[in-house]
Amino acid sequence: MRPLLSDHIVCREIYRKMRLIRRFEERVVELVNRNEIAGTTHEYSGQEAVAVGVCTVLEPEDVITSTHRGHGHLIAKGGDVRRMMAELLGRSTGYNRGKGGSMHIADLSLGIFGANGIVGAGVPIAAGAAWSSKIKKVGRVAVAFFGDGGANQGVVHETMNIAGIWQLPLVFVCENNQYAVSTRVTYATAGSSIAARASGYGFPGCIVDGMDVGAVMEAAQDAVSRARSGNGPTLLECQTYRFHGHFTAERALGIRYRTESEVEMWKRRDPVNSWGACLEELGYLNGAERDKLDDEVDKLLDEAVEYARSSPWPEQAEALEHMYVTRYPGLPAATSL
Amino acid sequence: MAEKTYREAIIEAMAEEMRRDERVVLIGEDVGRFGGAMGASKGLFQEFGSDRVIDTPISEAAIIGSGLGMALTGQRPIAELMFIDFSGVCMDQILNQVAKVRYMLGGQVKVPLVIRTQAGAGKGYAAQHSQSLEAWFTHVPGLKVVMPATPRDAKGLLKSAIRDDNPVMFIEHKLLYNTKGEVPEDPDFLIPLGVAEVKREGSDLTIVSHSRQVLNCLEAAGELSRQGIEAEVIDLRTLRPMDFEAVKASVEKTGRLVSVEEGYPQCGIGAEVVARVAEHCMDSLDMPPIRIASKDSPIPFARILEQETLPSPRRIVERILAARKWTRHSQDSRLAV
Ligand SMILES: Cc1ncc(C[n+]2csc(CCOP(=O)(O)OP(=O)(O)O)c2C)c(N)n1
Ligand SMILES: [Mg+2]
Numbered sequence: 001m002r003p004l005l006s007d008h009i010v011c012r013e014i015y016r017k018m019r020l021i022r023r024f025e026e027r028v029v030e031l032v033n034r035n036e037i038a039g040t041t042h043e044y045s046g047q048e049a050v051a052v053g054v055c056t057v058l059e060p061e062d063v064i065t066s067t068h069r070g071h072g073h074l075i076a077k078g079g080d081v082r083r084m085m086a087e088l089l090g091r092s093t094g095y096n097r098g099k100g101g102s103m104h105i106a107d108l109s110l111g112i113f114g115a116n117g118i119v120g121a122g123v124p125i126a127a128g129a130a131w132s133s134k135i136k137k138v139g140r141v142a143v144a145f146f147g148d149g150g151a152n153q154g155v156v157h158e159t160m161n162i163a164g165i166w167q168l169p170l171v172f173v174c175e176n177n178q179y180a181v182s183t184r185v186t187y188a189t190a191g192s193s194i195a196a197r198a199s200g201y202g203f204p205g206c207i208v209d210g211m212d213v214g215a216v217m218e219a220a221q222d223a224v225s226r227a228r229s230g231n232g233p234t235l236l237e238c239q240t241y242r243f244h245g246h247f248t249a250e251r252a253l254g255i256r257y258r259t260e261s262e263v264e265m266w267k268r269r270d271p272v273n274s275w276g277a278c279l280e281e282l283g284y285l286n287g288a289e290r291d292k293l294d295d296e297v298d299k300l301l302d303e304a305v306e307y308a309r310s311s312p313w314p315e316q317a318e319a320l321e322h323m324y325v326t327r328y329p330g331l332p333a334a335t336s337l
Numbered sequence: 338m339a340e341k342t343y344r345e346a347i348i349e350a351m352a353e354e355m356r357r358d359e360r361v362v363l364i365g366e367d368v369g370r371f372g373g374a375m376g377a378s379k380g381l382f383q384e385f386g387s388d389r390v391i392d393t394p395i396s397e398a399a400i401i402g403s404g405l406g407m408a409l410t411g412q413r414p415i416a417e418l419m420f421i422d423f424s425g426v427c428m429d430q431i432l433n434q435v436a437k438v439r440y441m442l443g444g445q446v447k448v449p450l451v452i453r454t455q456a457g458a459g460k461g462y463a464a465q466h467s468q469s470l471e472a473w474f475t476h477v478p479g480l481k482v483v484m485p486a487t488p489r490d491a492k493g494l495l496k497s498a499i500r501d502d503n504p505v506m507f508i509e510h511k512l513l514y515n516t517k518g519e520v521p522e523d524p525d526f527l528i529p530l531g532v533a534e535v536k537r538e539g540s541d542l543t544i545v546s547h548s549r550q551v552l553n554c555l556e557a558a559g560e561l562s563r564q565g566i567e568a569e570v571i572d573l574r575t576l577r578p579m580d581f582e583a584v585k586a587s588v589e590k591t592g593r594l595v596s597v598e599e600g601y602p603q604c605g606i607g608a609e610v611v612a613r614v615a616e617h618c619m620d621s622l623d624m625p626p627i628r629i630a631s632k633d634s635p636i637p638f639a640r641i642l643e644q645e646t647l648p649s650p651r652r653i654v655e656r657i658l659a660a661r662k663w664t665r666h667s668q669d670s671r672l673a674v
Pocket of ligand 1: 118150397
């Protein structure tokens with residue numbers, strides 16, 4: 001076992017974070033169904049081991065770029081669930097002051113360069129951050145999260161090539177949850193795997209069991225060390241599964257494109273439960289301690305929801321703020337409303 | 338005639354044209370068995386099969402580009418872009434390839450390609466999924482741009498777009514899919530591109546609009562009527578070619594022009610309408626034109642901010658009533674309330 005995984009405190013923290021992500025998403029579903037969260041949200045449930053496994057081996061200054069399914073990455077990188085929840089409820093205390101919502105939450109101070117509404121779009125941004133780190137010799141690593149669907153965006157391929165020629169300190173983390181909306185990865189992906197594409201760009205790629213946080217951590221540790229020591233990018237294809245629909249309302253709409261048995265098969269490998277069970281087995285955590293951790297997570301989320309609900313709405317005038325660093329004369333056009 | 342939703346009208350238009358002409362194919366993300374992200378291709382896969390209703394990976398540039406290639410080789414493809422915002426990913430194919438190839442090649446080819454997409458705000462989808470970018474495409478020579486407001490128009494215009502030998506951007510509005518209206522069942526019911534429609538007659542002022550804002554204009558016109566002002570509402574329906582004659586005839590009758598759109602104010606459709614009126618029938622104007630658009634900002638997430646940026650019936654009425662004091666000919670009694 002790697003050093004990190006022999007550390008009880010680290011292992012418990014991994015469990016706590018995964019549990020927090022899971023329970024956060026369950027709250028989100030409730031709030032969407034109660035119409036307290038507008039727009040569209042994409043739950044991360046089922047994929048917790050990937051975000052937490054990767055982010056656990058990162059330093060606070062390291063940078064991540066996320067996707068439309070970003071809540072898990074944000075929490076794993078240390079995002080404050082209160083401010084996340086406030087953003088989802090469109091409050092002024094939210095990370096983006098209510099301007100962004102689920103698909104745009106960011107906290108630059110934690111190296112979270114944002115969820116993203118455009119599939120694949122965060123990947124080159126991570127490359128830019130990696131380039132800055134390389135030029136400034138600050139030893140920072142960037143991680144680009146993207147999906148199996150995102151892997152088919154031109155910009156992702158362009159970025160892999162650039163990262164290859166410039167030997168950027170960048171880790172490509174593809175979360176292969178088997179579907180892009182309703183489209184199966186096997187239908188949409190040419191070649192033997194997404195990981196195999198890395199060889200075309202001259203860097204290593206490997207398939208990782210994305211339901212096993214230990215496996216993700218080990219692979220991520222290798223990739224991050226490579227990046228940090230100047231040996232260039234790595235592509236990790238983490239095999240995982242989303243337990244919910246593509247977006248929250250999908251269940252209510254009765255949309256089906258996966259079989260019950262397939263969903264059940266993956267749910268039996270639930271990354272949160274299996275890690276909890278593993279820690280109990282190892283004696284890192286007993287049942288009572290686990291219950292206590294679970295309760296703490298729920299309490300934190302109660303607080304987050306309460307914080308969000310009791311926060312003020314943004315001022316209407318803010319709609320026209322934060323566009324330019326300095327407002328130019330005549331900016332809120334007289335010709336608008 | 339039967340009462341249909343806008344969504345049903347779109348599906349029916351495609352189904353009829355696909356039955357009529359086997360060269361018509363639909364290509365896009367999740368358009369097959371899943372029936373499209375907006376449900377606007379439901380049933381087509383089941384009827385026409387996977388050779389004619391073609392699911393793609395998330396690769397917009399390749400979708401549009403291969404749509405062009407199909408069009409150049411005898412097909413009449415309909416390429417679906419899930420959100421107009423994603424045109425950013427494939428703009429080169431639209432702007433530099435699809436729009437220009439016939440011209441650049443000295444007329445050697447025809448491009449019977451329809452790019453079907455949807456635009457608009459109001460669902461809390463935030464800045465990357467709510468835009469009204471029709472002005473971008475209207476700017477480009479070589480494209481036609483269509484934006485229906487009613488189920489009837491959606492059907493008649495989409496059928497014409499599919500039969501047109503030129504590339505057509507067919508832009509639906511995400512808030513219109515569930516709206517209902519009478520739709521003719523004649524499989525040869527067509528509405529020609531480039532012809533506006535007077536959706537409400539009136540003598541006091543001309544409101545020019547398109548897409549969902551037409552509904553807001555009609556609601557505003559009802560309120561204005563209660564206040565003694567009769568507004569004529571013109572639905573442009575096609576933005577390029579633009580039926581300026583219809584606008585001109587109306588402005589010459591009413592002497593007042595208001596444009597209403599959901600896009601950004603700068604260089605928008607209203608700017609074009611106002612400019613043409615200034616060039617061609619300035620003498621008919623009794624008061625400076627009024628341009629109503631969304632606010633000059635990206636679309637924010639929080640409902641309270643989003644609503645703040647969008648035109649609404651109330652705002653249209655307020656702007657028009659406030660404009661009375663600008664009336665040049667103060668003797669004019671036509672706007673007297
Ligand atoms: C450029 C672009 N195309 C399409 C979409 C619509 N869309 C949002 S998420 C999604 C599926 C993404 O699949 P994947 O990358 O596998 O991520 P997952 O949802 O499985 O986490 C699609 C098609 C988008 N947001 N951006
Ligand atoms: Mg996926």
